[in-house]
Amino acid sequence: MLLDLDPASPVPIYQQVVDGIRRLVAVGALRSGDQVPTVRDLAAQLRVNRNTVARAIQDLEAQGVVRTRVGQGTFIAAAAEEAAGASREGLLGEAIDRLITEARQLGVALQDLPEAVRRRVVEHSHRHGKGKR
Amino acid sequence: MLLDLDPASPVPIYQQVVDGIRRLVAVGALRSGDQVPTVRDLAAQLRVNRNTVARAIQDLEAQGVVRTRVGQGTFIAAAAEEAAGASREGLLGEAIDRLITEARQLGVALQDLPEAVRRRVVEHSHRHGKGKR
Amino acid sequence: MLLDLDPASPVPIYQQVVDGIRRLVAVGALRSGDQVPTVRDLAAQLRVNRNTVARAIQDLEAQGVVRTRVGQGTFIAAAAEEAAGASREGLLGEAIDRLITEARQLGVALQDLPEAVRRRVVEHSHRHGKGKR
Amino acid sequence: MLLDLDPASPVPIYQQVVDGIRRLVAVGALRSGDQVPTVRDLAAQLRVNRNTVARAIQDLEAQGVVRTRVGQGTFIAAAAEEAAGASREGLLGEAIDRLITEARQLGVALQDLPEAVRRRVVEHSHRHGKGKR
DNA sequence: GTGGTCTAGACCACG
DNA sequence: GTGGTCTAGACCACG
Numbered sequence: 103m104l105l106d107l108d109p110a111s112p113v114p115i116y117q118q119v120v121d122g123i124r125r126l127v128a129v130g131a132l133r134s135g136d137q138v139p140t141v142r143d144l145a146a147q148l149r150v151n152r153n154t155v156a157r158a159i160q161d162l163e164a165q166g167v168v169r170t171r172v173g174q175g176t177f178i179a180a181a182a183e184e185a186a187g188a189s190r191e192g193l194l195g196e197a198i199d200r201l202i203t204e205a206r207q208l209g210v211a212l213q214d215l216p217e218a219v220r221r222r223v224v225e226h227s228h229r230h231g232k233g234k235r
Numbered sequence: 236m237l238l239d240l241d242p243a244s245p246v247p248i249y250q251q252v253v254d255g256i257r258r259l260v261a262v263g264a265l266r267s268g269d270q271v272p273t274v275r276d277l278a279a280q281l282r283v284n285r286n287t288v289a290r291a292i293q294d295l296e297a298q299g300v301v302r303t304r305v306g307q308g309t310f311i312a313a314a315a316e317e318a319a320g321a322s323r324e325g326l327l328g329e330a331i332d333r334l335i336t337e338a339r340q341l342g343v344a345l346q347d348l349p350e351a352v353r354r355r356v357v358e359h360s361h362r363h364g365k366g367k368r
Numbered sequence: 369m370l371l372d373l374d375p376a377s378p379v380p381i382y383q384q385v386v387d388g389i390r391r392l393v394a395v396g397a398l399r400s401g402d403q404v405p406t407v408r409d410l411a412a413q414l415r416v417n418r419n420t421v422a423r424a425i426q427d428l429e430a431q432g433v434v435r436t437r438v439g440q441g442t443f444i445a446a447a448a449e450e451a452a453g454a455s456r457e458g459l460l461g462e463a464i465d466r467l468i469t470e471a472r473q474l475g476v477a478l479q480d481l482p483e484a485v486r487r488r489v490v491e492h493s494h495r496h497g498k499g500k501r
Numbered sequence: 502m503l504l505d506l507d508p509a510s511p512v513p514i515y516q517q518v519v520d521g522i523r524r525l526v527a528v529g530a531l532r533s534g535d536q537v538p539t540v541r542d543l544a545a546q547l548r549v550n551r552n553t554v555a556r557a558i559q560d561l562e563a564q565g566v567v568r569t570r571v572g573q574g575t576f577i578a579a580a581a582e583e584a585a586g587a588s589r590e591g592l593l594g595e596a597i598d599r600l601i602t603e604a605r606q607l608g609v610a611l612q613d614l615p616e617a618v619r620r621r622v623v624e625h626s627h628r629h630g631k632g633k634r
Numbered sequence: 635g636t637g638g639t640c641t642a643g644a645c646c647a648c649g
Numbered sequence: 650g651t652g653g654t655c656t657a658g659a660c661c662a663c664g
Contacts, residue, residue: 109570114663129342151572151664190341197337198355204330208323209262212356220349222331227345245662247639274652284641289652297563304375305652306417306648380648395608417649456607463603464621470596474589475528478622486615488597493611511647513654540637550656555637571637572663 104131107148115150119158124167127182128190138168138176237264240281248283252291257300260315261323267316271301271309370397373414381416385424390433393448394456404434404442503530506547514549518557523566526581527589533582537567537575 105122107115126132138144141159145152159176162168169179183189205215238255240248259265271277274292278285292309295301303309316322338348371388373381392398404410407425411418425442428434435445449455471481504521506514525531537543540558544551558575561567569575582588604614 110568114571116663125340153664157664190343194338194341194343194351195355197334198352201330201334201352202356202359205327207258208327210323210327212359215356216349216353218327219331219334219352222328223335223345223348226335249639273650275650285652286642286654287640289654290639292652294563297560302376303652304649305380306650308651382648391606419649423649456609459607460604460609460617461621463600464618467596467600467618468622468625471593473524474593476589476593478625481622482615482619484593485597485600485618488594489601489611489614492601515654539635541635551637552639552657553655555639556654558637569637570664572635574636 105148107150116154116157116161119144119148119150119155120161120165123158123162124165125193127167127178128193132178132182134178134180134182136178138178140175238281240283249287249291249294252277252281252288253294253298256291256295258326260300260311261326263323265311265315267311267313269311271311273308371414373416382420382423382427385410385414385416385421386427386431389424389428390431391459393433393444394459398444398448400444400446400448402444404444406441504547506549515553515557515560518543518547518554519560519564522557522561524592526566526577527592529589531577531581533577533579535577537577539574 104126105119107118107122109115111118113121123132123138132138138159139147141152141155145155148155159168159170163170163176166179167182168176170176201219202212202215205212210218237259238252240251240255242248244251246254256265256271265271271292272280274285274288278288281288292301292303296303296309299312300315301309302312334352335345335348338345343351370392371385373384373388375381377384379387389398389404398404404425405413407418407421411421414421425434425436429436429442432445433448434442436442467485468478468481471478476484503525504518506517506521508514510517512520522531522537531537537558538546540551540554544554547554558567558569562569562575565578566581567575568578600618601611601614604611609617
């Protein structure tokens with residue numbers, strides 16, 4: 103489970119865990135039927151409170167991303183990708199929507215957004231290495 | 236005061252007020268020296284408790300965005316734009332950065348982002364009205 | 369009336385006026401029997417609200433520093449210096465007491481205070497000009 | 502927590518709490534990583550409302566003196582000493598500066614200050630107990 | 635159990 | 650009339 107958590111973030115830990123697992127599903131690192139570590143183990147790995155992990159798993163179950171079978175453990179659900187929009191496109195779409203909302207509130211014309219993003223991406227590339235990053 | 240609050244949001248109301256006023260400064264709707272509506276008026280307009288508004292104003296003062304003179308009222312500070320970190324470009328840039336971070340974590344190639352944003356903007360336009368929105 | 373007021377100070381304006389006048393008395397710039405400008409005039413000179421000046425004068429009267437004679441105006445009281453400890457020594461003593469209180473709260477040994485003050489005075493002299501300032 | 506509050510002071514209670522904790526950091530009584538008593542405990546000890554203590558802690562967080570993790574408690578921040586502006590010398594220096602300013606305004610020669618302080622300290626000692634106090 | 639938010643309402647300080 | 654403080658009390662989010 104490669105989840106890097108940031109305790110300093112305003113996003114609550116359990117939410118970071120939820121987001122992280124959804125992302126792993128979206129990216130294909132976790133697939134239908136894969137077993138998710140037990141709450142106990144996951145808590146130990148991530149060095150967070152068990153309640154926190156339990157809450158995250160609960161949320162993921164409510165979203166249909168995982169399925170718990172009593173006595174057997176927790177598994178990535180059959181339709182995990184579609185469920186909860188956990189596809190790469192779904193998550194990216196949500197992120198873009200957040201940007202659009204902010205732009206609207208700032209009174210920025212939406213048709214200018216793609217160009218603004220393009221410029222920013224270029225800046226990032228220059229700052230962090232080669233152009234293709 | 237065009238501040239619309241979302242009581243259902245996880246973002247606390249006083250924080251929404253803080254963000255909203257900083258945004259108004261960023262957009263140029265509020266300028267150095269302008270008086271901010273009184274706490275009582277704002278509270279009435281927004282239909283929230285006076286204390287909640289007072290808290291927001293105090294935060295803005297601590298951040299250097301406003302300057303309050305007891306008995307007189309609250310005014311946009313001289314150096315508000317900088318203090319607000321708030322040029323429109325700055326806030327938009329931060330929002331774009333959050334998108335870029337998400338894209339990275341999803342393993343989406345950055346050069347594909349502008350196009351993805353363009354498509355999403357078009358969808359929004361169709362959903363909410365005319366193409367130019 | 370050479371009173372410089374600082375609207376940005378946490379000390380309320382009326383208190384700054386009170387302090388300023390007491391200081392003028394202590395320094396001998398105002399003496400028993402001198403007339404104090406009317407509230408109206410003083411407010412105009414200092415560019416502050418009349419209520420503010422009125423409150424300051426009221427306080428000074430309560431402290432025995434000034435004496436208002438109806439229909440004639442306000443005057444520095446006969447025993448203004450002694451009254452309200454408005455002597456130079458009195459005001460300086462109060463200021464020293466505030467320093468002593470702070471030192472106590474910081475757990476600084478009081479016998480070390482005079483030396484600490486001496487060093488700081490030297491620094492100030494060097495910073496602001498000749499040694500005698 | 503050795504914080505004594507003065508309810509009669511013009512300084513608001515929450516501010517007294519802020520000052521008190523910063524002082525404890527400055528004095529070294531609280532160090533990086535130390536847990537600050539819980540809001541509820543502090544409120545009980547100081548016999549003030551929980552909200553009042555909460556406000557103080559939030560101010561300290563905004564100032565970077567403490568770091569609070571909801572559900573876990575509040576801790577002295579890593580860089581607390583600097584953030585507190587707070588080295589013992591710093592706070593004492595500011596207090597001395599205030600005395601110097603007052604002396605200047607009263608036209609007292611600065612080189613006479615240390616001796617004036619020495620005399621006052623002696624008086625205090627006699628008034629409150631033994632000479633060494 | 636921890637801190638955070640919000641309300642209602644009282645009272646105060648300042649101008 | 651303006652903002653600031655404080656309390657009591659309810660409810661919530663997090664771990």
